[in-house]
Amino acid sequence: MNFLIFLLAFIFCLFSVIGYGYIFNNIFLKKYKIENHLIYNGFYGLALISLISLITSIFMPHNYFHNIILHLIGLISFFFLDKFNFKYKKGILLISLLVFLLLLISKTNEDFPYYHLPFVNYLVEQKIVFGMGNINHGYNYISSFLFLSSTFYLPFIDIYSFHFSAIFFLIFFNYLLLVEL
Numbered sequence: 001m002n003f004l005i006f007l008l009a010f011i012f013c014l015f016s017v018i019g020y021g022y023i024f025n026n027i028f029l030k031k032y033k034i035e036n037h038l039i040y041n042g043f044y045g046l047a048l049i050s051l052i053s054l055i056t057s058i059f060m061p062h063n064y065f066h067n068i069i070l071h072l073i074g075l076i077s078f079f080f081l082d083k084f085n086f087k088y089k090k091g092i093l094l095i096s097l098l099v100f101l102l103l104l105i106s107k108t109n110e111d112f113p114y115y116h117l118p119f120v121n122y123l124v125e126q127k128i129v130f131g132m133g134n135i136n137h138g139y140n141y142i143s144s145f146l147f148l149s150s151t152f153y154l155p156f157i158d159i160y161s162f163h164f165s166a167i168f169f170l171i172f173f174n175y176l177l178l179v180e181l
Contacts, residue, residue: 005156005157006157006160006161007100009154009156009157009161010096010100010103010161010164010167011096012071012075012154013071013152013154013161013164013168014092014096014168014171015074015075015078016045016070016071016072016073016074016075016078017042017045017046017049017074017168018041018042018045018074018078018092019045019073019074019075019076019077019078019079019081020044020045020046020048020049020073020074020077021040021041021042021043021044021045021048022041022045022077022078022081023045023048023074023077023081024041024044024045024047024048025041025044026081038085038088039088039175039176039179039180040172040176041088041172042092042168042171042172042175043169043172045074046148046165046168046169046172049070049074049148049151050144050145050147050148052070052151053144053147053148053150053151054144054147056070057123057127057128057147057150058127058128059127060127061123061124061125061126061127062123062124062150062151062153063124063125063153064153064154064155066151067151067152067153067154068154068155070151071151071154091175091178091179092171092172092175095171095174095175095178096171099167099170099171099174100167102167102170103163103167106163108163116146116149116162117159117162119142119146120146120149120150120153120159120162121159123146123147123150124150124153145165145166148165149162149163149164149165150162152164152165
């Protein structure tokens with residue numbers, strides 16, 4: 001049952017990121033007629049979620065409520081802004097399922113418990129409080145990647161989804177390589 005919940009959360013977040021890529025394309029790239037803009041869609045989604053995360057962390061923590069609302073917006077845009085490109089969806093889903101298996105056996109970075117996990121937990125539990133670097137050395141290294149990771153804190157899987165952001169980069173990069181090569 002836990003495996004099924006984890007897999008569904010992974011697919012939910014993946015579709016949400018792609019949905020934010022569609023939002024990015026409709027806002028910033030609609031007037032430009034770029035040929036292969038769809039292959040960069042996942043990267044655009046991750047960038048837009050990172051920007052939203054940086055802005056919202058000033059006002060509110062990235063708890064369950066924040067993250068579910070954030071990803072529901074992405075999921076809705078995935079279904080309504082999509083141009084029904086089945087080749088793109090099939091390629092992303094195939095790579096995602098293969099890479100998902102890597103997620104199950106992967107090991108975290110050696111620095112993860114030292115400053116990645118405390119900082120992401122800090123973003124999940126409260127909004128940004130300036131001056132936290134005096135408390136712990138890990139709070140001095142702010143990264144947009146950690147802000148992005150904090151948006152994947154979801155019910156039932158808690159901190160186990162913090163690595164989704166790295167896996168999504170890997171998925172979208174592999175898709176880019178397959179299409180370009």
